[in-house]
Amino acid sequence: xxxxxxxxxxACFSVGLLLNLWRVIVxxxxxxxxxxxxxxxxxxxxxLILLNFSLGSPIFFEVAMLFALVGFxxxxxYCRFLLRGDIIE
Amino acid sequence: MTHELPLWGExxxxxFLVVAGLFALVGSxxxxxxxxxxxxxxAPTKATTLGVGGVLIASMVYVFANEGRVSMHELLIxxxxxxxxxxxxxxxxxxxxxxxxxxxxxxxxxxxVGWAGYAADGPARGVRDVPPPEPGTTDTTI
Numbered sequence: 637x638x639x640x641x642x643x644x645x646x647a648c649f650s651v652g653l654l655l656n657l658w659r660v661i662v663x664x665x666x667x668x669x670x671x672x673x674x675x676x677x678x679x680x681x682x683x684l685i686l687l688n689f690s691l692g693s694p695i696f697f698e699v700a701m702l703f704a705l706v707g708f709x710x711x712x713x714y715c716r717f718l719l720r721g722d723i724i725e
Numbered sequence: 726m727t728h729e730l731p732l733w734g735e736x737x738x739x740x741f742l743v744v745a746g747l748f749a750l751v752g753s754x755x756x757x758x759x760x761x762x763x764x765x766x767x768a769p770t771k772a773t774t775l776g777v778g779g780v781l782i783a784s785m786v787y788v789f790a791n792e793g794r795v796s797m798h799e800l801l802i803x804x805x806x807x808x809x810x811x812x813x814x815x816x817x818x819x820x821x822x823x824x825x826x827x828x829x830x831x832x833x834x835x836x837x838v839g840w841a842g843y844a845a846d847g848p849a850r851g852v853r854d855v856p857p858p859e860p861g862t863t864d865t866t867i
């Protein structure tokens with residue numbers, strides 16, 4: 637039973653990633669693109685944890701943690717750059 | 726996926742996985758379908774909190790039913806996502822306000838201070854070559 641739910645969840649998150657990619661490409665605003673990239677990292681974290689389910693390797697948790705950290709830092713630094721023209725003043 | 730779980734574990738993990746997948750799909754469809762940037766900011770928070778949260782709870786229940794121990798990695802990731810999601814949303818909203826709006830294109834603020842973001846930093850200093858749209862017009866640039 638879990639295997640079907642797992643396939644369903646992986647399909648949902650993958651379709652979500654494709655929709656986010658569409659928003660990154662189409663835009664139309666810079667803020668939309670940053671938001672879509674941020675959502676892509678969140679969906680990737682979920683996909684990594686689902687991979688941990690199906691493959692059973694604990695290394696994916698570290699990868700998911702790194703994705704969360706790098707995604708947050710990149711979003712904030714991109715916004716800082718657009719707002720202030722500089723990341724660390 | 727080699728171990729057999731007890732029935733309560735199977736049912737709980739399945740429910741959480743299905744709910745998480747549905748909410749992730751709702752968040753991403755909302756990101757595509759909603760009409761303007763500030764409403765689009767609202768949709769992916771569902772994917773963050775309920776989607777990833779559901780997957781992480783399902784993972785915790787799976788590990789507990791399988792090996793009988795409580796796994797803490799998931800709690801760390803959930804805590805970090807819940808802490809950082811509002812901060813990045815605030816920054817994205819500020820980028821939108823500073824690049825594409827002006828105080829006279831926004832609704833009236835309820836008190837005499839006005840819109841606090843503009844009062845604190847003045848206009849955006851980063852990208853200067855894109856002027857904000859004139860009031861009453863719609864534009865499709867950046």
